[in-house]
Amino acid sequence: MYKYKPLKLAFFFLFLVLVANNVAAEQRPNILLIMAEDMSARVGAFGDKIAVTPNLDRLARTSIRYPNTFTTAGVCAPSRAGHILGMHQMSVGAQHMRTRSFKTSNYRSVPPNHIKAYPELLRRHGYYTFSSAKLDYQFSGIFANSGPFSIWDYAGPKPTWQGREQDQPFFGFVSIKQTHEGQLFPKAILRNNRNGDRSQIVNPNDVLLPPYYPEHPAIRADIAQHYNNIFAMDQVVGQLLRQLEKDGLADNTIVIWTTDHGDGLPRGKREIYDSGIKVPLIMHWPKSLKPKSVEIGSINEKLVSFVDIGPSILAMAGIPIPDYMHGSAQLIPNASPKRSYIYAAKDRLDDFNFYERAVRDGQFKYIKNFLPDRPGAQHIIYRDKMASMQALWQHLENGKLNTAQRLWFEPRPEEALYDIQADPHEVNNLANSAKHQNTLVRMREALTNWTKNVGDFSDTTELQMAEDFWPNGEQPVTQPPTISINKSGMANIVPAAAKDSIGYRINGGTWKLYSQPVLVPKSAILEAKSVRYGWAESALVKTSG
Numbered sequence: 001m002y003k004y005k006p007l008k009l010a011f012f013f014l015f016l017v018l019v020a021n022n023v024a025a026e027q028r029p030n031i032l033l034i035m036a037e038d039m040s041a042r043v044g045a046f047g048d049k050i051a052v053t054p055n056l057d058r059l060a061r062t063s064i065r066y067p068n069t070f071t072t073a074g075v076c077a078p079s080r081a082g083h084i085l086g087m088h089q090m091s092v093g094a095q096h097m098r099t100r101s102f103k104t105s106n107y108r109s110v111p112p113n114h115i116k117a118y119p120e121l122l123r124r125h126g127y128y129t130f131s132s133a134k135l136d137y138q139f140s141g142i143f144a145n146s147g148p149f150s151i152w153d154y155a156g157p158k159p160t161w162q163g164r165e166q167d168q169p170f171f172g173f174v175s176i177k178q179t180h181e182g183q184l185f186p187k188a189i190l191r192n193n194r195n196g197d198r199s200q201i202v203n204p205n206d207v208l209l210p211p212y213y214p215e216h217p218a219i220r221a222d223i224a225q226h227y228n229n230i231f232a233m234d235q236v237v238g239q240l241l242r243q244l245e246k247d248g249l250a251d252n253t254i255v256i257w258t259t260d261h262g263d264g265l266p267r268g269k270r271e272i273y274d275s276g277i278k279v280p281l282i283m284h285w286p287k288s289l290k291p292k293s294v295e296i297g298s299i300n301e302k303l304v305s306f307v308d309i310g311p312s313i314l315a316m317a318g319i320p321i322p323d324y325m326h327g328s329a330q331l332i333p334n335a336s337p338k339r340s341y342i343y344a345a346k347d348r349l350d351d352f353n354f355y356e357r358a359v360r361d362g363q364f365k366y367i368k369n370f371l372p373d374r375p376g377a378q379h380i381i382y383r384d385k386m387a388s389m390q391a392l393w394q395h396l397e398n399g400k401l402n403t404a405q406r407l408w409f410e411p412r413p414e415e416a417l418y419d420i421q422a423d424p425h426e427v428n429n430l431a432n433s434a435k436h437q438n439t440l441v442r443m444r445e446a447l448t449n450w451t452k453n454v455g456d457f458s459d460t461t462e463l464q465m466a467e468d469f470w471p472n473g474e475q476p477v478t479q480p481p482t483i484s485i486n487k488s489g490m491a492n493i494v495p496a497a498a499k500d501s502i503g504y505r506i507n508g509g510t511w512k513l514y515s516q517p518v519l520v521p522k523s524a525i526l527e528a529k530s531v532r533y534g535w536a537e538s539a540l541v542k543t544s545g
Contacts, residue, residue: 028169029317030161032170033174034174039262045061059237064300065281065282065283066300067299068302070305073095074271074346077136081109086326087111087325090454090455094139097270097347099138103351107470107473108139110533112324120513126168127170128163129152130170149511149529149531184388198228213388214391214392252286258309260279267377272358273365274365304330305343307326308339315332344358345357346358347458352378361446367416367417372414373412418430478496481502482496483542489519489522496530496538502528505527506518520544523545525545
């Protein structure tokens with residue numbers, strides 16, 4: 001099922017571009033990726049007049065803003081899988097939300113063994129990598145220490161660059177949970193307000209309602225609370241940036257801020273409308289690393305996909321971009337041709353089967369529904385905890401929704417075409433418009449060609465995919481590596497299967513990612529283990545120097 005599309009630009013060309021722009025590999029920049037959860041571009045720097053985001057606005061003034069950035073799915077686990085691999089999630093069987101919630105058979109996604117998360121590639125090239133507690137890649141669990149061990153030097157509740165060796169560059173990936181959908185549930189709102197964790201700075205009467213929402217106090221209250229949660233997230237961003245300054249790292253740290261998908265509000269999260277996949281992205285280059293062509297405080301309107309983040313970061317670090325990645329170095333000026341299209345997917349959500357694919361250019365969005373004639377809105381237990389979602393269900397039952405507001409609750413068509421410029425909320429389907437038939441054909445062909453290029457595990461059933469990955473619902477176990485040590489004390493560690501990731505430690509120290517033979521002091525104890533993504537890690541093997 002897996003297919004790859006070779007990149008049009010060789011790494012050597014990228015390297016020359018970086019050197020020409022004063023981002024030479026020997027500078028070894030630190031890179032910090034900050035990712036808020038469940039929010040669209042509700043940021044002052046992106047034109048939102050209601051948002052209170054002083055830290056992000058300040059950062060944007062010395063950065064590039066990418067307002068046309070898109071996730072590969074409208075929900076966290078598939079989106080995070082696509083991001084961390086630089087590949088569209090359905091090409092590796094990571095498209096359903098979540099693998100662990102498939103009740104028929106237990107499984108995790110098992111990508112081909114040569115495919116590695118881009119932080120592991122950074123680690124292999126000498127970077128110290130750390131992440132916050134949120135993982136959720138579909139071939140791991142949701143939280144830290146659920147594998148694979150090979151990706152991070154540290155993953156946990158206190159992510160920091162402090163654990164690295166002297167002068168070692170770092171890559172950090174910090175998820176900020178203050179804006180998560182769950183923070184809009186009544187119990188969470190009460191708890192946060194009681195503890196003083198949320199400033200009430202946005203008045204519900206001031207928020208703007210999109211045309212797919214009816215006028216209702218609960219809906220206004222949830223949107224206002226979302227803004228308050230965004231303000232709390234912005235304060236965390238400010239703390240991180242101040243810590244970089246305090247530690248003397250700001251001048252050599254590239255900072256990227258974005259979100260993992262659209263708003264955690266009804267008809268936002270989980271959908272492949274722009275409300276679910278269009279996200280803000282801020283790219284900050286310190287003066288010492290800034291490419292000459294970058295204008296600080298500028299806005300770049302190019303299309304950027306989440307599969308482009310990993311390749312861009314690898315190129316920043318001077319590391320070759322693997323051919324299997326679907327993305328390219330779009331965040332580095334002049335390094336890759338501009339995108340003509342971005343793509344997204346929607347598959348099973350909890351107990352509800354969906355199979356939708358989308359392609360979007362600068363003006364139009366085309367959605368192909370392989371399971372048509374069923375409503376987009378379903379009674380997802382988690383989402384139904386929101387007062388705004390309950391209000392929508394009540395209005396639907398009482399016949400109080402107008403045409404635009406009912407669309408989400410009605411059977412969806414096999415094809416939909418939207419003019420995003422004229423209809424940014426995607427409520428006017430043009431698929432049957434004679435005027436737009438050429439556009440419909442063009443977008444349909446673009447989606448078909450993309451699917452052929454990347455491959456799509458949804459062509460088969462999830463049950464069959466689960467059985468292929470974890471036969472009989474049992475997690476396969478990686479076989480242990482073998483260790484050999486020569487007379488000079490150099491240890492060579494060989495995986496049982498080619499491309500297994502290997503970790504090692506000496507005398508019970510910290511685990512390192514193995515990439516080349518290591519010197520083992522006399523009488524020291526060397527331990528090693530292997531892992532394949534989606535499988536359990538191997539048993540430990542050990543020997544003395």
